[in-house]
Amino acid sequence: MEDSTEFILQDQGSRMVHSSKDNPILTVATGALLAGLYGMWTMFALPGFRKVPRRLKVPYLPSSKAQIVNAMQLLEGRRGQLVDLGSGDGRLVFAAYSVGLQCTGFEINSMLLAYARVKARWTGVPPSQANFVNKDFWKTDLSNYNNVTVFLAPGLMEVLGEKLLRELPDDARVIACRFPFPQWPHRASQGDGLDQAWAYDISTVRSALGQA
Ligand SMILES: C[S@@+](CC[C@H](N)C(=O)[O-])C[C@H]1O[C@@H](n2cnc3c(N)ncnc32)[C@H](O)[C@@H]1O
Structure with a gap:
């Protein structure tokens, strides 16, 4: 039983590695999307911050x-x-x-x-x-x-x-x-x-x- 569980885990792990290796476009697209989202977030949350001392910095978070x-x-x-x-x-x-x-x-x-x-x-x-x-x-x-x-x-x-x-x-x-x-x-x-x-x-x- 333990052997078969180990086999399934190994098999799934190697499939995950293969799937990202097999799809370089997907990997690049995901990276670009994350970089874009981070860029958007910093654009909205951080401009103007350089002038404020570090201990007084507050990022943007809207009131509910x-x-x-x-x-x-x-x-x-x-x-x-x-x-x-x-x-x-x-x-x-x-x-x-x-x-x-x-x-x-x-x-x-x-x-x-x-x-x-x-x-x-x-x-x-x-x-x-x-x-x-x-x-x-x-x-x-x-x-x-x-x-x-x-x-x-x-x-x-x-x-x-x-x-x-x-x-x-x-x-x-x-x-x-x-x-x-x-x-x-x-x-x-x-x-x-x-x-x-x-x-x-x-x-x-x-x-x-x-x-x-
Ligand atoms: C948590 S958000 C709250 C935004 C808004 N008051 C609301 O309730 O939705 C804090 C805001 O304060 C701004 N902020 C932080 N330090 C500031 C400062 N020294 N002078 C003016 N605005 C500042 C940030 O850019 C951010 O938009």
């Missing part, structure tokens, strides 16, 4: 529909200016615009920026209500915004929290998607798992951390 719904629920009743830090293809900005906020998206990836701008024009969203700016948000003063959305990476939430506490007005609300701020008390949260979002009121966070 549920995540956007959760974030918008946490913004209910809010008015004024919203900024999305790393706006990607603009989906959080468009959602926030549709609930009446005046929005800005900062994005360093020029391909995603162009996509969001074309989509805004195509769908008739006026630039005065939703605009996309090619800026590194780490180097940008955020004191004009009283609503902030972030979907970034867990490793930089602490340092981002310090920047937001230095710059945001006291009445600001921050919505963190998927990755919460480690030391901040949250006002509310919506959803669970990968789609969870947390709301923080800056005045409450400042009081809790003794920075009021």
Whole structure:
């Protein structure tokens, strides 16, 4: 029995080796397809990254529909200016615009920026209500915004929290998607798992951390 199993495995193994040797065109085509897919991914996910220090780099990953719904629920009743830090293809900005906020998206990836701008024009969203700016948000003063959305990476939430506490007005609300701020008390949260979002009121966070 063991002998016949061994024989079958050997036979299948040699057939697999033969099949790829017998089809050099298939091998080349598969390689080219993988290289093409990798090229497309780097084109969309990485441009603009050279200027950002390695520890602060965040690749593109779009918010899910549920995540956007959760974030918008946490913004209910809010008015004024919203900024999305790393706006990607603009989906959080468009959602926030549709609930009446005046929005800005900062994005360093020029391909995603162009996509969001074309989509805004195509769908008739006026630039005065939703605009996309090619800026590194780490180097940008955020004191004009009283609503902030972030979907970034867990490793930089602490340092981002310090920047937001230095710059945001006291009445600001921050919505963190998927990755919460480690030391901040949250006002509310919506959803669970990968789609969870947390709301923080800056005045409450400042009081809790003794920075009021
Ligand atoms: C995880 S994606 C989130 C995209 C979008 N906010 C969403 O929810 O679908 C993070 C985005 O931040 C952008 N990004 C990363 N670092 C940035 C920086 N320093 N300034 C501006 N954009 C940045 C990336 O290019 C990427 O598009």
